[in-house]
Amino acid sequence: MQAVQIDSTSALLILCAFGVAWLAWGWYLGRKNKTLDDFALAGRNVGFALATATAMATWITSNTTLVAPQLTLQFGVWGMLGYSMAALGLLLFAPLAERIRKLMPHGFTSGDFILARYGRAAWAVFIIISLCYALGWLVSLSMAGGLLLSALSDLSYLTGMTAILLICVGYTLMGGLRAVIATDFVQSIVIIIGVVVIAVVCINTVSFETLHTELSARQPELLNLLFPAAIMFFFNNVFFGIGEIFHSNVWWSRAFAFAPGIGRRSYFTAGLLWLPIPIVTGFVALAAVTLGVVPPSPDMVGPMVAAKLLGDIGAVFVFIVVFSALASSMDSLLAATSDLLTQDVFRKLLRPDSDDMSLLKASKVIIVLLGLATWLISLPKLATLGALLNFTGAFVASTIWPIVYGIFDRRLTGKWAALAMTLGTVSGLCGYFLVGFYVAAIVSCSVSLLVCRVGLARATTLFDWQQLQEAPRVLK
Template sequence: MSFQTIGILVVLVLGFIWAFIGIKVAKKVEKADDYMVGGRNVGVAFGAATLLATWVTGNTVLAAAEMSYSTGILGTIGYALTGGLGVLAFAPLAKKIRISMPQGRTVGDFFRHRFDKKNYYLFLIMLLIWDIGWLLTQGLGAGVLLESIFGIPFHTGLILTIGIVTLYVTAGGMLSVLGTDFMQTLLILAILFIFPAWVFSNAGFADVYTNIIHLAPDKMNLALPAGLLFCVVGPIMGIGEVFMDNTFWQRVFSLRPDKTKQTFIYAGLGWMFVPIAIGCLAFVAIGTGMKVDHPDAVAPLVVGHYAGKLGSVLFLSLVWACIASTVAALLNAVSAIFINDVYQVHINPNATDKQLIKVGKAVTVLAAVIAIAVAWSKPNSMMGLLLLLGVINAAYIFPITLGLFWSKTNRHGAFLGALLGSIIGLFIYGNGGFDLIFTKIQITTISWGGAFQGIIVGGLISLLFTVGVSLIQPERFNFRRLRNFESKEENIAEDKAKVLA
């Protein structure tokens, strides 16, 4: 049996298990709430597991090693802070959201009722761009993983992964996602911490360290400017991702109200150990002078070389579980945004639960097709894609945070902050142009731009406009509007139904 065949069999076996669980759980779906938030009584252990399954992504494994390979030890530390601090920072917001919006379903509910239409529509556009980009990174991760370890053609791995996940997510939405997340998390954690010891024992820890000091001493430099900058920018990017990501908002609404903050704290602390464990593999490549054509493939290359076929199979199981869980969460998040914030609000306000679920399934399939299409051209760097999306994330940190905690936050200031922060941040990211993955619009050339600078400037501009306009023209938002919004929507729907009758 060829190694390529083994890889396909591993994916099919794991995919069958996830699909079996997801489709079986899907039988419990009765209401649109089941499809979008999976109930509202998830406890700490199960909640932390689903957060880890969602947030430990293919990026976490592949890009964490890529960052360690390119930036050294500060890249490892910075990546651990990137995702961990993001979840920890969201913990107090999660508690506030759960209390303020007990019947919420998506992050769109917050923007629609906290601000105004222009903020709402701008956010939906930015969220769509972000979700497509995030799905792109996961599809890229799946294709790169299967190609680099098993020689499976990139496009075959891409279609196989997204196709299997779409099967069970379409069937049961969030309930299917939650049903598979727990087992995926156990698999991820069980395998993850095996590899550093396994690989280093074969490569020789002392030899690796000595060679790094000789071949690339800057990789161990704790004062490396690029590394220090990433340790600052990484958490900004991670916080923005979590704050903006609908998958986290959905999990807020699915958790028990009294356990929300605690669950996010545990998940944030647990997440930090994952990129540290996997980032260590990059130092083996550095210390042994291994040839690496694509930095985002450094982790599977090291495992394949020093842990053999068995290690490669286990590593595939690990990363594929990470990717599958994240793709599942993203597909359901996109579906929930559409049926809750587009279809029910603008197309069919009187839609029944059955109609909403039907539309949600159709959108899930459409989102999967789009994900395959955008990943088809195989962009070069996964970390580059994450940094590009990080500019948009940074621009939304302050509108979301201040909108939740500060009643004086001005809706016009929040809009200008998010819009100008994103545009100017992307301009600086592109060194005087807009580097939009598949095309680049060059306007001028600046020598001081770059990805990290774009994220920092985008966040600062957002802060300046959101706070500045709010201080000049403060508003008086009544947070009870968030608590009572669903009953008002139900009343409007009932009135419309009476008129039609």
């Protein structure tokens, strides 16, 4: 028995409504952007409510709404609990965000910090890791848009994937980070309401007792708390989530954009609000067995179960909720990656004498190019969203300790930071291909920590924090 689908006309109307609304709002907010700081960092004065909403909405991605249910169906209870541990990334980044704002009051990107703190070699490794992750996340989000539309309506994967890219590129291009944060605020409200409604309907339709009985009889391994691969996934996802946030310019750009004193409170609150959402979306996926929903792809189980529970109107509701979740992450990633490429590649390597207006134009061109590159790579459906995302775990987990030690300990040098990120990434990839995706981040983080500890033990100099007060923008 398949879930209810939206007819193609209704699906197109929803897409058009989304597109017109977000593009118009992006244009309206973009009128206030007069400088590069306005476009890239929303004037560096974002308040608590908007800061919390954008942090939470950005972290409610294709992972939370599509991959968390997929992994719950694969790993059971540990799948939903493991995904909820990604909240630790937001919670632990809270004190880092405050420290970053104080150390680098004029910083733009995470690359600014790495270059000033560790030098060119570590900076080059970090930029490669950051761009690999950003592209992987962008592709997963565009794929998710295509999968969502094809699973819930008669429209094709290509249509959905193209639509979400066009809409997000459009309003990000017109409004910059100011538009991204404003739309995130609305999208976070839509997402929270949607998740609560779907969870309540699921509990009322499929009781806990019925769900437990069905799973015990038909898929008992999903309730097994001693499932070895699931336990490994639990711990792997902790380090994956922390690495994703600690290194990504999505979160650093917000640390620079939030008003002084806002970062710690907003990230901590966002983490607490986000924590239960993967558990709820994962729980919904377990009802697939009872409801007889057989998704065409494992990463579509969540939306299809929700649409089945809510019926015709519910399918539209689910579509809007998941589409909001995808858009709230894609716009943030487009803006942050554009900043990284503009400041760390265009300005530092290609045009060191560029003025703010030249950089603003370059940033907008890069947003369009990022959208085009993502569309081309997403044309063939490369893998499930879970497999694609966890591949990047080997990259991002290697950056955790170089960043933590770089922010709080003056002893670690650039040579050891570069070595930690390189060896961590390589070893994590080996674990990914030789063992499984659920060990990549653990292996990468462990090797990186070991290298950092050796570097600290052999340290003979101390870094001067004053060097971070004026973030460098040109390579020496």
